[in-house]
Amino acid sequence: MRNDNFFVVKKPWSEVKDELLGCYFKPYVSKILHTYRPLVYVDCFAGKGKFEDGNPGSPLIALDILQECTSSTTMEKTEIKTYFIDLNYAEDLRQNLATYPNVEIISGCYETEIINILAGENKSNVFLYIDPYGIKALHCSLFDYFAQYGFNTIELLINFNSFGFIREACRVFGLAYDVTNVFDDLVEYESTQLDTSQNSLLELNEIAGGNYWQEIINDYKRKVINGYEAEALFVEAYCKRLRQSYRYVLNLPLRIKKGQRPKYRMIHATNHRDGCLLMVDNICNRWQALQGIQNRGQLTLWEESPDNLSIDESDISQKILAHIPNYREWTSLHDVLSDFFVEYGAICSTTAAKAVVANLVSLNRIELERDPPFTETGRAATYMTEGRNKKVSIKWVP
Ligand SMILES: C[S@@+](CC[C@H](N)C(=O)[O-])C[C@H]1O[C@@H](n2cnc3c(N)ncnc32)[C@H](O)[C@@H]1O
Numbered sequence: 592m593r594n595d596n597f598f599v600v601k602k603p604w605s606e607v608k609d610e611l612l613g614c615y616f617k618p619y620v621s622k623i624l625h626t627y628r629p630l631v632y633v634d635c636f637a638g639k640g641k642f643e644d645g646n647p648g649s650p651l652i653a654l655d656i657l658q659e660c661t662s663s664t665t666m667e668k669t670e671i672k673t674y675f676i677d678l679n680y681a682e683d684l685r686q687n688l689a690t691y692p693n694v695e696i697i698s699g700c701y702e703t704e705i706i707n708i709l710a711g712e713n714k715s716n717v718f719l720y721i722d723p724y725g726i727k728a729l730h731c732s733l734f735d736y737f738a739q740y741g742f743n744t745i746e747l748l749i750n751f752n753s754f755g756f757i758r759e760a761c762r763v764f765g766l767a768y769d770v771t772n773v774f775d776d777l778v779e780y781e782s783t784q785l786d787t788s789q790n791s792l793l794e795l796n797e798i799a800g801g802n803y804w805q806e807i808i809n810d811y812k813r814k815v816i817n818g819y820e821a822e823a824l825f826v827e828a829y830c831k832r833l834r835q836s837y838r839y840v841l842n843l844p845l846r847i848k849k850g851q852r853p854k855y856r857m858i859h860a861t862n863h864r865d866g867c868l869l870m871v872d873n874i875c876n877r878w879q880a881l882q883g884i885q886n887r888g889q890l891t892l893w894e895e896s897p898d899n900l901s902i903d904e905s906d907i908s909q910k911i912l913a914h915i916p917n918y919r920e921w922t923s924l925h926d927v928l929s930d931f932f933v934e935y936g937a938i939c940s941t942t943a944a945k946a947v948v949a950n951l952v953s954l955n956r957i958e959l960e961r962d963p964p965f966t967e968t969g970r971a972a973t974y975m976t977e978g979r980n981k982k983v984s985i986k987w988v989p
Contacts, residue, residue: 597724598639598680601646607845608750611857612720613652614873615748619718620660622869628743629670629715632657633708635701636723637675640687649720650675650684654691674708676701702728709740717742721749726756731800731832738836738862746861747837753826753856756798757818759785760808760825763792768818799825800832826856833860839867839933843874867929868941875940907939908947915957915987924948924959924975924983945975948985960984 623630632653640650647655654673661669674695675684681698688694697704701721709717719737723729729751737745761768765787785791796802804825811821830840837860844856859870914931928944951957961972962982977983 598642598648600644601642601648604845605642605648606646608722608857609647609649609652611843611874612649612748613656614876615859615870616653616718617656617660618869618873619746619866620656621664622865623716623718623744624660624664624666624669626716626743627666629672629712631672631674631709631712631715631717632720633674633676633705633718634720634722635676635705636721636728637677637680637684637696638722639677639680639683640675641683648687649722650688653720654688654694658691676704676708700728702730702733705733706736709737709742713741713743715742716744718746719748721747723750726752726759726798727794729798731798734833734860735800735836744861744863744866746863746866747859749858749860751826751829751856751858753822753829755855756795756804757808757811757822757825759791760795760804761811763787763795764805764808764812766808766812799829800835803828803832830858833858834933836860838862839864839929841867841870841933841937843937864925864929867932868925871932871937872941874937875943904943904947907943908951910935910938911944911947911951912956915951915985916989918985918987919989921960921984921986923977924985925977927985949975952985956988958986958988 620630634650634653637650638648640648642648657671657673661671671693672695673691673693674697675688676697676699677684678698678700681696684696688696697708701723705719717737721729729749734747737747758768763785785794795804807816807821807824807828810816810824811818816824826842826844830842833840839859839861841859842856843859859867861867861870911931914934915927917930918927924945928941928948931944932938948957948959952959960983961974962984963980964972966972974981975983
């Protein structure tokens with residue numbers, strides 16, 4: 592099934608996904624070029640490049656950003672390789688991306704092509720955008736492999752249809768899933784269909800990276816938890832599993848309507864602390880744009896906006912206070928914050944979190960040290976952002 596309908600009109604779902612990609616990718620490229628290492632960008636499920644209504648697909652969005660960044664960078668030389676894989680639409684990609692330089696289009700399966708593409712790139716910064724229709728191609732062993740390969744840096748942005756996983760897990764256990772209505776307004780293309788065979792069970796183990804999901808489905812079967820709880824528990828366990836290979840895994844829930852449960856998740860995984868913080872800030876900065884797209888399509892990304900009082904400073908402060916006692920030794924502020932966002936999600940900007948930390952320092956709940964402690968003019972330094980020659984460390988005051 593080729594699902595040509597998907598590319599007729601760009602739906603709000605696709606816009607939200609692409610906005611997330613775009614808002615992160617631009618600052619990511621600007622930063623990563625300064626590592627003086629090559630950048631390898633792979634759109635693993637690239638589609639046609641462009642929708643028939645003229646809207647750009649993920650390939651055009653990324654290529655335009657790359658052009659913009661390379662034309663405005665102060666770097667003398669940049670080395671960027673881009674790959675676009677699609678099983679069905681390589682010809683459309685060739686036509687739609689014809690005017691861009693250094694583009695490689697691959698007709699085939701991501702699962703089989705990706706290892707060859709990345710072979711020998713161990714000095715590079717690698718970014719993989721993974722936006723499949725279903726869950727079948729999301730092999731966890733490949734994600735582990737990428738993390739161990741030894742790239743300079745590696746980042747994954749994955750569209751993970753977690754409800755699709757739970758529905759298939761129920762099918763494999765011969766159960767009906769009681770929250771099928773979550774799919775009513777989310778058209779699913781090429782949804783994965785498994786059965787009660789041992790092979791299907793092994794396939795889900797491979798996607799999940801273990802059999803931990805089976806206990807969740809058993810709890811659902813015994814009515815200890817409902818279908819929504821099963822999805823939430825599964826995603827939590829899945830992110831924990833990804834953390835065996837990637838230190839920073841951000842779970843970005845996508846909701847259809849305010850107050851509703853998430854429909855599916857975008858997952859950002861990296862071993863790079865600053866990549867995690869950059870993702871948090873760019874989501875917060877692009878909040879209005881994301882809200883706008885979602886409101887048109889009646890979608891809401893999170894329960895509350897960063898400005899909404901329900902996630903206000905005292906809430907953030909409480910969460911930070913719950914998190915800080917983990918740090919009894921001096922620890923880099925950026926390390927503490929990235930761990931915080933992995934735990935609680937992108938609930939506020941790094942600036943807002945730092946303001947809360949500064950306040951807790953003034954209340955003697957946290958100790959803070961700067962290196963160097965003084966400005967060039969000899970005044971006490973006040974910076975809260977770490978850089979090559981600036982270090983901020985904090986620790987809990989028991
Ligand atoms: C959700 S669409 C991608 C949309 C694209 N990210 C965009 O914004 O335009 C998924 C694409 O994956 C392709 N596809 C399906 N199975 C694949 C596989 N195993 N490897 C690579 N591409 C695949 C489909 O042809 C389809 O174009």
